[in-house]
Amino acid sequence: MAPRSESQTNLPRNMSRVMSESDFSGTDQIDHRDYKVRKSALIGLINWSHVVGTFVPHAFLLSVVFSVSQLIYNYAWLANNPVRDEFVKVLNDAIEEPVIFTVGLKVNLLICAVIYYIARMDNAVYLLNFSTFEPPSSWKVSHDEILQMMKNQNCFTEESLSFMKRILARSGTGQATAWPPGIVQCLKGEKTDNTIEASRKEAEIVITDIVDKALKKAKVKPSEVDILVINCSLFSPTPSLCAMVISKFGMRSDIQSYNLGGMGCSASLISIDLAKNMLQRRSTGGIALVVSTETITPNLYHGNERGFLLQNTLFRCGGAAMVLSNKMTDGRRAMYKLLNTVRVQGTTQDAYNAVYETQDKEGHRGVTLSKEIVKVAGKCMEKNLTTLGPYVLPLSEQIPVGLALVGRFLCKSTSKVLLSLGLDGAAKSVLTSAPKHYVPDFKRGVDHFCIHAGGRAVIDGIEKNLKLELYHTEPSRAALYNYGNTSSSSIWYELQYIQDQQTSNPLKKGHRIMQVAFGSGFKCTSGVWLKL
Numbered sequence: 001m002a003p004r005s006e007s008q009t010n011l012p013r014n015m016s017r018v019m020s021e022s023d024f025s026g027t028d029q030i031d032h033r034d035y036k037v038r039k040s041a042l043i044g045l046i047n048w049s050h051v052v053g054t055f056v057p058h059a060f061l062l063s064v065v066f067s068v069s070q071l072i073y074n075y076a077w078l079a080n081n082p083v084r085d086e087f088v089k090v091l092n093d094a095i096e097e098p099v100i101f102t103v104g105l106k107v108n109l110l111i112c113a114v115i116y117y118i119a120r121m122d123n124a125v126y127l128l129n130f131s132t133f134e135p136p137s138s139w140k141v142s143h144d145e146i147l148q149m150m151k152n153q154n155c156f157t158e159e160s161l162s163f164m165k166r167i168l169a170r171s172g173t174g175q176a177t178a179w180p181p182g183i184v185q186c187l188k189g190e191k192t193d194n195t196i197e198a199s200r201k202e203a204e205i206v207i208t209d210i211v212d213k214a215l216k217k218a219k220v221k222p223s224e225v226d227i228l229v230i231n232c233s234l235f236s237p238t239p240s241l242c243a244m245v246i247s248k249f250g251m252r253s254d255i256q257s258y259n260l261g262g263m264g265c266s267a268s269l270i271s272i273d274l275a276k277n278m279l280q281r282r283s284t285g286g287i288a289l290v291v292s293t294e295t296i297t298p299n300l301y302h303g304n305e306r307g308f309l310l311q312n313t314l315f316r317c318g319g320a321a322m323v324l325s326n327k328m329t330d331g332r333r334a335m336y337k338l339l340n341t342v343r344v345q346g347t348t349q350d351a352y353n354a355v356y357e358t359q360d361k362e363g364h365r366g367v368t369l370s371k372e373i374v375k376v377a378g379k380c381m382e383k384n385l386t387t388l389g390p391y392v393l394p395l396s397e398q399i400p401v402g403l404a405l406v407g408r409f410l411c412k413s414t415s416k417v418l419l420s421l422g423l424d425g426a427a428k429s430v431l432t433s434a435p436k437h438y439v440p441d442f443k444r445g446v447d448h449f450c451i452h453a454g455g456r457a458v459i460d461g462i463e464k465n466l467k468l469e470l471y472h473t474e475p476s477r478a479a480l481y482n483y484g485n486t487s488s489s490s491i492w493y494e495l496q497y498i499q500d501q502q503t504s505n506p507l508k509k510g511h512r513i514m515q516v517a518f519g520s521g522f523k524c525t526s527g528v529w530l531k532l
Contacts (some may be wrong), residue, residue, distance in 0.1 A: 123280045123326060124326060124331065124337055124338070125275075125276045125279055125280065125324055125325070125326045125337070125338045126324065126325050126326070126330050126331060126334035126335075126336065126337050126338070126532075127322060127323070127324055127334060127335055127336040127337070127338065127529065128218035128219075128220065128287075128323045128324065128325050128330060128333065128334050128335065129214060129217040129218040129322075129323055129335055130214055130217075130320060130321060130322040130323065130335075130492060130495070130496075131210045131213035131214040131217060131320065131321050132210065132318070132319070132320045132489065132492050132493050132496050133206050133209055133210050133293075133317070133318050133319040133320070133489070135178035135317055135318075138181065138184070139178040139179060139180065139181060139184060139317060140176040140177065140178055141176075141177065141178075141179050141184060141187070142175040142176065143165075143168045143169070143173075143175060145187060146164075146168060146179070146313070147161065147164065147165055147168070148187060149179070149183060149184070149186055149187060149192075150164060150312065152186040152187070152192070153186070153192065153300070153302060155302045155303070155304075156302075156304060157304050159304070160304045160306075160309060163306060163309060164309055164312060164313050167309070167310065167313040167314075168313050170456065171313060171314060171455065171456060171480075171484075172455065172456035172459075172477065172480045172481060173314070173316070173480060173481060173484045173485075174481040174482055174484075176482070177316045177482070177483060177484040178316050178317040178318065178483070178484070179296060179316065179317060180198070180202040180295075180296050180297045180317055181198075181201075181202070182194060182195075182198035182199070182201070182202065182297045183296070183297065183300060192300070193297075194297050194298050194300060196237065196298070198297050198298075199235055199237070199295050199297040199298040200237055200244075201297075202295050202296065202297045202317065203232065203235060203237075203241060203244075203293065203295045204244060204248075206293050206295075206317065206318070206319040207230070207241065207244070207245060207291055207293060207319060207321075208245075208248060209319075210291065210293075210319050210320060210321035211245060211249065211289065211291060211321045212249075213321070214289070214321035214322065214323050215249075215289070215321075215323065217323075218323035220287055220323055222249035222250055222251045223250070223251060223252055224287055225251055225252075225255060225287050225288070225289045226252075226255065226256065226279075226282065226286035226287055226288065227255070227256045227257075227258075227275055227278045227279065227286060227287070227288035227289070228242055228245060228246065228251070228255055228256070228257040228258070228288070228289050228291075229257075229258045229260065229271040229274055229275050229288065229289070229290045229291070230242050230245065230257075230258070230259050230260070230271075230290075230291040230292075230293075231259075231260040231261070231263060231267035231268060231270070231271045231290075231291070231292050231293075231488055232259075232260075232261060232293050232294060232295055233261055233262055233263055233264050233265075233267060233294055233487065233488070233519075233520070234261075234262075234294065234295065234298070234299050234357070234367075235261075235294075235295035235297075235298060235299070236259065236261040236262075240257075240259040241259055241291075242257035242258065242259045243257075245289075245291070256278060258271075258274060260274075262520065263488075263519050263520065263521065263523065264355055264487070264488070264518075264519030264520035264521065264523070265452055265454060265485075265487045265488050265490070265517055265518055265519045265520075266343075266452075266488065266517040266518055266519025266520075266521075266523040266524065266525040267292060267487075267488040267519060268290070268292035268320070268488040268489060268491060268492070268517065268525075269341060269343070269491075269515060269517055269525035269526065269527045270343060270519075270523070270525055271290045271291075271292060271488075272290055272322065272324070272338070272341060272527060273341040273343060273525075273527075275288035275290050275324050276288075276324070276326075276338060276341065279324065279325070279326040280326060282326070285325070285326050285327035285328065286325070286326065286327070287323065287324070287325045287327070288323075288324040288325070289321065289322070289323055289324075290321070290322045290323075290324065291319065291320075291321045291322075292319065292320050292321075292322075292487075292488040292489045292492070293318065293319030293320070293487075293488070293489055294315065294317075294318070294319075294486065294487035294488065294489070296315060296316070296317055299311065299315075299366075299367075300312060301364060301365070301366035301367075302364050303360040303362055303364030303366060304360075305360045305361070305366075305368075307368040307369060308360060308364070308366035308367065308368050310369060311366060311367050314454070314455055314484065314485040315484065315485050315486075315487060316483055316484030316485060316486055317486070318483055318484075318486025318487070318489045318490070318493065319486070319489050320489040320492035320493070322492070324338075331532075334532055335531070335532060336513070336529040336530060336531055336532060337529065337530045337532055338527065338528075338529060339391070339392070339512070339528040339529065339530050340388060340391045340392065340526075340527065340528045341525070341526070341527045341528075342384050342387045342388045342525070342526045342527075343384075343523065343524075343525045343526075344380050344381075344383045344384040344387065344523065344524045344525075345380075345521060345522075345523050346376055346379070346380050346521060346522040346523065348376075350370070350372045350375070350376055351376045351380070351521065351522040352521065352522070353370050353372075354369070354370050354372060354373040354376045354377070354520070354521075354522040355367060355368075355369060355370075355373065355519070355520035355521075355522065356368055356370070356520070357520075373522075374461070376522045377518050377522065377524065378461075378465075380518070380522055380523065380524035381462075381465075381516070381518070381524045383524070384516075384524040384525070384526050385442070385526070388514075388526050388528070389401065389440055389442075391528070392442070392445040392446060392512065392514070392528055393440050393442065393444060393445045394444055394445055396444065397440040397441055397444050397445070398440070400438045400440070401438050401440050403435075403438075404435045404436070404437055404438040407434065407435040408434050408435060408437070411430050411431060411433065411434035411435075412431070412434070414427075414430050415427040415428075415430045415431045418430065439465075439466075439467070441467065442466055442514070443466075443467075443468065443469070443472070445512065446512050446513070446514045446528065447505070447507075447508075447511040447512050447513065448472070448475070448498050448505065448507065448511060448512070448513040448514070449462075449466075449468060449472045449473065449475075449476070449513075449514055449516070450475060450476065450491040450492075450494035450495050450498070450513060450514065450515040450516070451463075451473060451476040451491075451494070451516050452476075452490050452491055452516060452517040452518055453476050453477075453479045453480035453483075453484075453485055453486070453490040453491075453493070453494065454485055454490070454518060455480070455485060456477075456480065458518070459473050459476045459477060459480065462516065470504075471502075471504040471505040472505070474497075474502060474504060474505070475494035475495075475497040475498050475502060476490075476494055478494075478497050478501075479493040479494045479497060488517065488519070490517075491515040491516075491517055494515075495513060495515070495529075498513065507531055508531065509531055509532065510530070510531060511530075511531045512528055512529070512530055512531075513528070513529045513530075513531065514526060514527070514528050514529075515527045515528075515529070
């Protein structure tokens with residue numbers, strides 16, 4: 001992500017949150033240096049297999065050198081021994097009498113074998129590098145130009161245009177976000193082109209750009225890629241987008257490719273998880289390329305129902321490509337290591353209908369958001385973080401959570417017993433005295449947060465629920481302002497911002513980054529990375 005000029009962003013260097021009607025955060029900003037955690041509290045979070053595995057190539061080489069040195073020394077000692085006949089006998093009966101294999105050499109070989117075994121048990125997955133799509137200036141439009149594009153569709157009522165104008169003003173998006181050329185061309189008096197060819201052209205421009213940059217940054221040749229995963233929720237042509245990439249870059253004919261659709265803004269971490277599982281099933285290790293994008297051209301809603309109009313004001317062009325590897329030799333040159341991925345799928349009808357592609361009463365296709373989406377998202381996020389917590393939180397945060405759960409269970413059980421005895425008053429008193437749910441402080445185990453830039457309300461809500469500081473949500477607000485809601489790729493624009501631009505909470509070696517995204521279905525996905 002190339003740094004933008006002040007004229008492009010109009011944001012101060014230490015970027016504050018975009019103010020909203022529902023201001024959940026306080027006004028006092030705490031510096032990242034003021035938020036300290038005792039190192040002893042984080043000892044339990046150390047992944048020792050990673051510590052060993054990271055240095056396996058060096059330790060293995062050192063062990064081999066030491067072993068060869070011992071062999072040479074033992075050989076020289078026996079060769080200079082007056083009893084040369086005995087030396088020849090040793091060489092002839094090396095299996096029965098391996099004199100040159102001394103105790104020290106055997107111990108060294110055993111240590112080498114143990115180190116190798118531990119490293120293979122860890123089976124780490126590394127992020128070698130990644131890239132995000134930087135749209136050309138001809139794709140970028142202001143709020144006024146977006147509204148003019150909507151007017152030029154000649155299908156929206158004044159009420160709908162006024163509604164979209166209000167949404168844009170409160171969206172948190174900036175004045176230079178990207179729309180595809182097939183739609184932008186209507187500003188020049190040309191007819192909007194939302195054909196399959198225009199859609200394919202948008203996808204090809206975005207995907208080709210990010211794949212080329214990601215492979216070059218990771219120093220990986222297209223022929224070295226073993227697994228290809230592409231997620232694009234609302235555009236699934238035939239041949240697939242995977243086929244387009246394989247043909248464009250001349251990848252191998254035996255490459256394993258997967259094209260994911262319909263999974264919404266949470267699809268990137270789902271793709272990462274799929275690539276991780278596929279890599280870990282390869283005994284010799286491998287390289288995976290993951291591409292996350294969304295195609296806007298065929299998905300402009302042309303009706304006037306408010307539930308559908310949101311998609312015309314929030315979504316923008318974007319994409320990201322990530323190169324993963326589980327080869328031990330790549331551990332030293334990788335940028336990040338994948339620590340955990342968690343995916344939670346809502347199973348109720350409300351969850352299924354929360355984000356739904358359908359047609360309005362007049363037959364116009366679009367995506368609508370239900371009134372239950374906030375409630376559904378909250379439940380999915382709670383389950384997700386409950387699952388993720390034990391892997392990233394220190395014991396000082398896990399113990400209060402456990403005590404609160406035990407206390408509530410005991411109070412509920414006691415209340416049921418009292419009710420069965422007819423002591424309703426006592427049962428009610430016990431229930432009211434039950435301890436509240438303890439909300440763990442994820443800032444104790446995570447240094448940076450990449451919250452899906454689905455909109456200002458999404459960022460505000462997570463900032464409130466996780467009690468984050470302003471510098472924690474700064475990357476999400478910056479990505480939303482500079483690029484809009486780029487769907488599944490938004491969390492990578494945020495990581496790019498943390499890596500290249502953020503000064504209020506600079507990224508350092510050993511820091512943990514948590515990505516959180518939401519998508520149709522309804523799904524909440526999260527992933528934690530370690531900066532190497």
